[in-house]
Amino acid sequence: MDKIAVVILNWNGVKLLEQFLPSVIQFSEGATIYVADNDSKDNSVEFVQQNFPTIKIVKNTGNHGFAKGYNDALQHIDAEIYALVNSDIEVTENWLKPILETFENEKQTAIIQPKILDFKNKEYFEYAGAAGGFIDKYGFPFCRGRIFETLEKDNGQYNDNSELFWASGACFFIRKNVYHELGGFDESFFAHQEEIDLCWRALNEGHIIKYNYQSLVYHVGGATLQQGNPKKTYLNFRNSLLMLVKNLPKRGLFWVIFFRMVLDGIAGMRFLTQGKIGHTFAILKAHFSFYCVSLKYLGKRKEFQIQQYYMVKSIVFLYYIRKMTLFKEIFNSIQNIKN
Template identity: 90%
Template sequence: MDKIAVVILNWNGVKLLEQFLPSVIQFSEGASIYVADNDSTDNSVDFVTENFPTVKIVKNSENHGFAKGYNDALKHIDAEIFALVNSDIEVTENWLKPIIETFDTENQTAIIQPKILDFKNKEYFEYAGAAGGFIDKFGYPFCRGRIFETIEKDNGQFDDNIEIFWASGACFFIRKKVFQELGGFDESFFAHQEEIDLCWRASNEGHIIKYNCKSVVYHVGGATLQQGNPKKTYLNFRNSLLMMVKNLPRRRLFFVIFFRMILDGIAGIRFLTQGKVGHTFAILKAHFSFYCLSLKYIGKRKDFQIQQYYMVKSIVFLYYIRKLTLFKEIFNSIQNIKN
C-alpha cells in the first residue's frame, strides 16, 4: 500500500493537465500520482499516457461528476492517504510533507486542507477554501480569507494549523479508512458542497478536520464551472439543504431548514433585482428538487449529530447588514459576544 496517492479528477481537461500536472509530478516525490478520468471526449488520457508515463490512469465509465467520479476511482487505488486535487491546482515544493507529518502524529485528524491561494493573483486567497472553512447556523459556508464576495490578501494572518469545520474539495486530504467508513461522497450531490457534507459526517463520527498553512497550493478556480453559472447556483443551494437534512441536530432541524428557505427566497429576489433571472430560477429549481428528495435524505440521517456545528448564527447578517467583511472582524464579534 502506498503512503499517499495524489488523485486528479479530469473531464475534458487536457489543457489544464498540460499546464498543472508537471508541478504535481515535480513536487510530489514519494507519492503515487493518478488521473481519474470521467470518460473524457478530448485526448486527455492519450496526452497523459504519452507525456507522463509515471502517472497512472483510472478510467470511469461516464462523467459522474465530482462525487461519484471520485468514489468510483478511489475503489481502484490503494494508499493510506488520498490527496484529491483539482486539475487546475499548482502545487509547491514540499507541499505533501507537512500533511503527512500531521497525519502521522495526530491519530484523530482525518481530513486536512492546505493553504489555497489564487493562481491568478498569488498574493490573495482563493475563493474555494482559502484558509479553511466554517458554516453558520443556517448552513451558509464561509472561509478564513473569503466571505461571500470579499477575498483577503495573504498577509500571514492565517499562518497557523487549526481545527476547521470543512476542507475544500479543490485540494482535500483524507485517510482512506475514514473515506471508506463514511461511504465516500454523497453521489446524489453530483458536484458542490459534497466535501462539506463529508466533513460534517466525519465530525459527527468524532473525527477532526484541520487546516495546515505549511502546505501551499495555487488554484485557478471556476475552470470547470464558472462562479456565475446558474447550474452552480442550483447545485449549491439544493445540496446545502440536503446536507442539512442529513446532519442537523434533530431539535434544530425544522426551524433551521424553514428559516434557511426564507433566506434563499431573499437571495432569489436579490438576484432578480440584479437582472440575474437565471439564478433566481436556479434557486426555485433547487427548492423543488429538495422537496422531491427530502424524505430520502431524512432516511440518511445517523443516530448522532454534533450540536455545535456552526461558528456564527448568521454570516448573512454579519456580512450584509453589519458590514463585517473580513474574517478577523467576524471572529472579534464572536469574542465580544462571549465576553
C-alpha cells in the first residue's frame, strides 16, 4: 500500500493538465500520482499517457461530477492517505511533508487542508478554501481569509495549524479508512458543498479536521464552473439544504431550515434587482429539487450530531448589515461576547 496517493479528477481538462501536472510531478516525491478521468471527450487521457508516463490513469465510465467521480476512482486506489487535488492547482516544494507529519503525529486528525492562495494573484487567498472553512447556524460557509466575495491579502495572519469545520475540496487530504468508513462523498450532490457535508459527517464521528499553513498551493478557481454560473448557484443552494437536513442537530432542525429558506428567498430577490434573473431561477429550482428529496434525506441522518457546529449565528448579518468583511473582525466579535 502506498503512503500517499495524489488523485487529480479530470474532465475535458487537457489544457489544465498540461499547465499544472508538471508542478505536481516535480514536488510530489514519494507519492503515487493518479489522474481519475470522468470519461473525457478531449484527448486528456492520451496526453497524459504520452507526456507523463509515470502517472497512473483511472478511467470512470461517465462524467459523474466531483462526488461520484472521486468515489468511483478511489475504489481502485490503495494508499493510506488520499490527496484529492483539483486539476487547476499548482503545488509548491515540500507541500506534502507537513501534511504527512501531521497525520503521523496526530492520530485523531482525519482531514487536512493546506494554505490555498490565488494562482492569478498570489499575494491573496483564493475563494475556494483560503485558510480553512466554517459555517454559520444556517449553513452559509465562510473561510479564514475569505468571507463571501471579500478576499484577504496573505500577510501571515493565518500562519497557524488550527482546527477547522471544513476543508476545501480543491486540495483535500483524508485518511483512506476514514473516507470509506464515511461512505465517501454524497454522490447526489454531484458537485459543490460535498466536502463540507463529508467534513460535517466526520466531525459527527469524532474526527478532527486541521489546516496546515506550512503546505502551500495555488488555485485558479472556477475552471470548471465560473463563479457567476447559474448552475453553480443551483448546486450550492440545493446542496446546502440537503446538507442541513442530513447533519443538523434534531433540536431546532425545522426552524433552522425554514429560516435558511427565507434567507435564500432574500438572496433570490437581490439577484433579481441586480438583473441576474438566471440566478433567481436557479434558487427556485434548487428549492423545488430540495422539496422532492427532503424526506429521503431525513432517512440519511445518523443517530448522533454535534450540537455546536457553527461559529456565528449569521454570517450574512455580520457581513451585509454590520459590514464585517474580514475574518479577524468576526473572530474578535466572538471573543468580546465570550469575555
